[in-house]
Amino acid sequence: MKEIRIHGRGGQGAVTTSQLLAIAAFHDGKRAQAFPAFGVERRGAPVQAFTRISETEIKTRQQVYEPDYVIVLDASLCASVDVAEGIKKKGLIIVNSDKDAKELGLNGKNYTAHTINVTKAALDLIGKPFVNTGIIGAFAGLTKELSLSALEKAIDERFEGKAEVAEKNKQVIRLLYNQCGEIGKCKIKK
Amino acid sequence: MRKVESAAAAIAEAVKLCDVKVMPMYPITPSTLIPERLSEFVNNGEMDAEMIHVESEHSAASAMIGSILCGARSFTATASQGLALMFEILPIISGLRLPAVMAVANRSLSAPLNIWNDHSDSVSARDQGWIQLYAESAQEALDTTIQAYKIAESGNVLLPVMVCIDGFTLSHVYENIDVPERGEVDKFLPAFAPEYALDPEKPLTFGPIVFPDSFMEFKKAQEEAMENSAKAIAKANNDFGKMFGRKYGNGLVETYRMDDAEHAILGIGTLCTTSRSVVDKLRANKIKAGMIRVRCLRPFPKEDLQKLAKKLKTIAVIDRHISLGFEGALATDVKSALSELRKKPFIACHIAGLGGRDITEKHLEFALKQGMRKKAGGWLL
Numbered sequence A: 001m002k003e004i005r006i007h008g009r010g011g012q013g014a015v016t017t018s019q020l021l022a023i024a025a026f027h028d029g030k031r032a033q034a035f036p037a038f039g040v041e042r043r044g045a046p047v048q049a050f051t052r053i054s055e056t057e058i059k060t061r062q063q064v065y066e067p068d069y070v071i072v073l074d075a076s077l078c079a080s081v082d083v084a085e086g087i088k089k090k091g092l093i094i095v096n097s098d099k100d101a102k103e104l105g106l107n108g109k110n111y112t113a114h115t116i117n118v119t120k121a122a123l124d125l126i127g128k129p130f131v132n133t134g135i136i137g138a139f140a141g142l143t144k145e146l147s148l149s150a151l152e153k154a155i156d157e158r159f160e161g162k163a164e165v166a167e168k169n170k171q172v173i174r175l176l177y178n179q180c181g182e183i184g185k186c187k188i189k190k
Numbered sequence B: 001m002r003k004v005e006s007a008a009a010a011i012a013e014a015v016k017l018c019d020v021k022v023m024p025m026y027p028i029t030p031s032t033l034i035p036e037r038l039s040e041f042v043n044n045g046e047m048d049a050e051m052i053h054v055e056s057e058h059s060a061a062s063a064m065i066g067s068i069l070c071g072a073r074s075f076t077a078t079a080s081q082g083l084a085l086m087f088e089i090l091p092i093i094s095g096l097r098l099p100a101v102m103a104v105a106n107r108s109l110s111a112p113l114n115i116w117n118d119h120s121d122s123v124s125a126r127d128q129g130w131i132q133l134y135a136e137s138a139q140e141a142l143d144t145t146i147q148a149y150k151i152a153e154s155g156n157v158l159l160p161v162m163v164c165i166d167g168f169t170l171s172h173v174y175e176n177i178d179v180p181e182r183g184e185v186d187k188f189l190p191a192f193a194p195e196y197a198l199d200p201e202k203p204l205t206f207g208p209i210v211f212p213d214s215f216m217e218f219k220k221a222q223e224e225a226m227e228n229s230a231k232a233i234a235k236a237n238n239d240f241g242k243m244f245g246r247k248y249g250n251g252l253v254e255t256y257r258m259d260d261a262e263h264a265i266l267g268i269g270t271l272c273t274t275s276r277s278v279v280d281k282l283r284a285n286k287i288k289a290g291m292i293r294v295r296c297l298r299p300f301p302k303e304d305l306q307k308l309a310k311k312l313k314t315i316a317v318i319d320r321h322i323s324l325g326f327e328g329a330l331a332t333d334v335k336s337a338l339s340e341l342r343k344k345p346f347i348a349c350h351i352a353g354l355g356g357r358d359i360t361e362k363h364l365e366f367a368l369k370q371g372m373r374k375k376a377g378g379w380l381l
Helices: A014-027 A075-079 A118-125 A134-143 A148-158 A163-187 B007-017 B033-043 B057-069 B080-086 B090-095 B120-124 B138-152 B182-188 B215-244 B271-284 B302-310 B329-338 B361-372
Strands: A002-009 A031-036 A046-054 A069-072 A091-096 A111-116 B002-006 B022-025 B050-053 B075-078 B101-106 B131-134 B161-166 B174-178 B253-256 B263-267 B289-294 B296-298 B314-319 B346-352
Touching (some): A002 A014, A002 A075, A014 A031, A014 A046, A014 A134, A014 B174, A069 A075, A069 A134, A075 A091, A111 A163, A118 A134, A118 A163, A134 A163, B002 B007, B007 B033, B022 B033, B022 B057, B050 B057, B057 B080, B075 B080, B090 B215, B101 B120, B101 B138, B131 B138, B131 B215, B138 B174, B138 B182, B182 B215, B215 B296, B253 B271, B253 B302, B263 B271, B263 B329, B263 B361, B289 B302, B302 B329, B329 B346
Parallel strands (some): A002 A069, A069 A091, A091 A111, B022 B050, B022 B075, B075 B101, B101 B161, B131 B161, B263 B289, B263 B314, B314 B346
Antiparallel strands (some): A002 A046, A031 A046, A031 B174, B002 B174, B131 B296, B253 B289
16 A cells, blocks of 8 residues: 655645545556545645555555655745655655755655656646646656556546646646656666 | 545435435535535436525425425435534434435534534434434445435334434545446335325325323334334345445444454444554454444444454444543443443443544554553543
8 A cells, every 4th residue: 555645735736636646546446545634725724635545445544644655736835844754764755846855955864855847847738837737647657656547537537528628737747757757767766 | 337536425426326306405514515516416417306405404404304295305414513403303304204314424513613523413413313324435425325215215114314424534535436327226226105295185294293192102113113223224234235245244333353353443434444454453463353333323233232242352442422521422332232241341432533633543553452451441632
């Protein structure tokens, strides 16, 4: 079982990210669980959401305290929230940022941190700074926990009846999946 | 059809499959996802049903009386203070022997204001003549909603059913579900055909005053119906299992690794999922642990618990509820049910998860080990 914690700000769609990962896992034939950390839903406030992905039945419903992977949708959170809290040894943190991970203070010894500019990809291809879809492409590219086709199916499902929007989101996902796949090859050890 | 959905949406899918005709709704967090999804079904023509936008939960419950008396299968959903506002109507629905089905997305009762999960709302209503079933997963929430109509409408039952899911901790969790085909559900659950309904051609009176010379007979009949319902719940679970391949224990109680268990965690709802990993972990450390999940709080599965408890050394009862001034309601019920046993296990009763406090694997392991040390329970903060 792999556990993922997603950090975002209210309105960025961290909960949607967690759900898209779960739906994609389902399309890969896995069991999944996605749920928000139940806090106050204010725009801009730090929020968290969780996803569990497993080949077998998931026998827990506690929140995720020791994630294998952490996804950060807004790099400014790294200054106020300990995004590495509880992360498993050799865990991976993926941050949406144009900065280097070290500049964000993510230089822990037990984990790897990667930054990827999801905002830019979204602005280029969707025309709006929606990062909660693109990030799943980066996640899957780096970790290979989910297949690209499963991600695309998850997007089609979420944007049912909005083929054009779905296609733009899939473009971002494909771009980041491939970019991160190249990084993943040399740096991520499974 | 297999997909990933929230438990709340899973219940809405079930309501659609049951061909419910009237849905008086007053949204309240965390049950709101249910009327939201049902509104979509009505709006896009997937459901041929009347959604009544009532002005309060009191009216939602009241409208169900009218709609069921007219012979329409009916549904509503609520939580917390919404259920509290319905309270006046709850015993009227059960006393009139109306097979209503209501989903409760369990939430704490205010004050202090809190929108998250515990069982204060539905457990406070457990004495009002409603059957209470508590689901552990989104799949079970869906399946239980379908079974609920089958149970409620059984000829020797005719009692309302609450289908309870942990608010947020289950209602808002997206997970794998398998939605049955409409045709299959139709075979399991025939159309609602009440023996008595309002009909201008054949006038009947429902709910007249009953004097002291016969009131107790009405209550005794209700109690007998409750006793009958235990069999109907077991049968619905079995028949459903045969048709759809999914069963939840014997319908009243579900267990995990209890065959040779000496120590058990006993609880309701989603904390039982987490208990499963705790049991696995303890078993790996040579502790003979198991889990007992009370799926049905009313009627209370006394005999089942007696049978299970006979072989146990300790039980850790985890209540997501407290009857202020005494203890958790489940603890009281369990101790009462086991009082007749000659050899009783040591019972440690814990209060946990109030107002959405996460119930962790650590909490549950601690609770079970407290019992093993013969130490009394307490608050799992």
